[in-house]
Amino acid sequence: MSATIEDVAGRAGVSVATVSRALRGLPNVAPSTRERVTAAARDLHYVADPAASRLAGGRGLSVGIVVASLARWYDGQLLAGAEAELLGLDSAAGYELLPFSSGAIGGLDGFLEARPFRKRVEGLIVADGPLSDGQVDRIAEAGVALTTVGFLHEVAPGLTIDQAAAATSGVAHLRALGHRRVAWMGPVDHHGLGFTPSAERLRGYLAGREEGGLDADPGLVVPAELSPRGGAEAVRRLLELPTPPTGLVACSDELAIGAMQAARDAGFRVPGELSIVGIDDHDVSEYVGLTTIGQDVRAQGARAVQLLLAYLSEGTAEVVHEIVPTRLLVRRTTGPVRPGATSPTP
């Protein structure tokens, strides 16, 4: 089949040990020897067998990334950013990216338990919280490097937007427009409100509402599954309230987009009778005119790889935590509250 290290050694007139050292850029190889080996490898189109390297060396070149669902916009952006960074490395170092969606693997626990993950990945990017101390310990014990995205854990490097602040700024935007009844939709019962992005966002909404002294009606918080459909269903419930909200912050743009349309179908003008703010800045948000709190997810995926690789090469350096900025993008789904316009126009 393809060339082995022995073929290269033969052609270069050295031992396989020397080939191994030369090709991996280890010190203690004479420059002339290294050149000869490199040339031989090139001629033979030699690339080390990753399985053999991993078995012999005890480590490979894979990084796993655990996301909520490969079908979600957010996770796709993250993967794309991570892939570009990992495969775009100058040397095409041979790294590969292994995505796992927690849906398919039975949550992070399913992944950590069922699979000999140490034998598969050197590093893990976890983008679907929460991450328990026990899980972190298990990962550390296995000798696998860890980085988080979208939330932080004390002992692991990671980066995220300030999830709570993002939601709070959505509320603040509406408040500045005169809204007093501002609703929230999003996942609600996640593992007892662990530190997931959704839970943090909900906290931020509640904080913003309190800060501004807005209506604190519990009915203004409705659970919703993170999809356009979830948003449509949730908004219908909100609009059936005795006194419907005039403003809405949705936990994600996908939710907001579903809500926009369903609200209009229910006879409410957006933003005339209901102002809507999303979070994320989904690809299509600009094109449906959705006001949102934007973040650059792709860049975060790339950055997560950088942090992981740094951690991997520098050993246990200090734990880096980065907070990435967001920005309010005012488009066409938010406007001033209209006095006395709290009932639907049929």
Place this chain on the structure above:
Amino acid sequence: MSATIEDVAGRAGVSVATVSRALRGLPNVAPSTRERVTAAARDLHYVADPAASRLAGGRGLSVGIVVASLARWYDGQLLAGAEAELLGLDSAAGYELLPFSSGAIGGLDGFLEARPFRKRVEGLIVADGPLSDGQVDRIAEAGVALTTVGFLHEVAPGLTIDQAAAATSGVAHLRALGHRRVAWMGPVDHHGLGFTPSAERLRGYLAGREEGGLDADPGLVVPAELSPRGGAEAVRRLLELPTPPTGLVACSDELAIGAMQAARDAGFRVPGELSIVGIDDHDVSEYVGLTTIGQDVRAQGARAVQLLLAYLSEGTAEVVHEIVPTRLLVRRTTGPVRPGATSPTP
């Protein structure tokens, strides 16, 4: 670290060879022995080291999937479907899914050339055409199984919607509503019109236009990059034509969504002055009211895995080709052409 095959052998009181056979379900193992081995493996939480298996056995359990971009809706759906099928196998057989976006790897050629792909994957699902005969040969020579999605190749199993027919039915829908000037937007210059989904869709549009005897003005076909932004830019060009079209079929829903908004911003009513049809049925399409030709991409990802696995286990059986149905979803972006309503309302 974790248990090895030797630990299991010791605990079960058999040789490692027997453990290997028993655990992989090979014949010629006494039922009682198999039970003992299975129990020992369970107790020890033993799972075979994939690197060692691959090295010794010459084959592993990875399937690669080549898509255009991990950030695109279509590709995310495909991955999600494939992952669910591959990891959801009853036995959690240990398969893993390796996605590659042709953008990041320099096209399929980059993948086939640069990497010792035979050592990494047993099978390849290619969802980003075209696929040349040379490439197919290379894959076959390497002993890697191949399946295509979204287009077909003579010698490889695969499945796809009838891309051309999808576009044609979009044109037909508009024609039935009285439209005579129907435009197209999409990628235009792909590798000299190879058999990519986009190229097929364009062909289908042209065929539909001709069939119906519609206006054949070359200016009605505008190139567009497959994104909402691309759609917005392309529709502006169309609406600046001396005689703008009254109907538009977009190569994808993402394109159509961008076009909807940009057309409205330009003072055109949708569907009043411009009817728009997309292709795909993107997650948000229902919620923006987009008329489209829908397909179930997720199911196709799952099915591709099935075809690949069947091919892998049954050896070179017959080549299966499947055409998956699409359906016209009439929503709110298409309507009857209004006589004499070809100029914009400022």
Place this chain on the structure above:
DNA sequence: CTGAAAGCGCTTACAG
């Protein structure tokens, strides 16, 4: 039905 042994293609101390 089961075991002993070779071998997959590398890496890594250990000598020199």
Place this chain on the structure above:
DNA sequence: CTGAAAGCGCTTACAG
């Protein structure tokens, strides 16, 4: 700076 040799954890003929 370089080589000989052991070993990583499996699978697979080959015997029995």
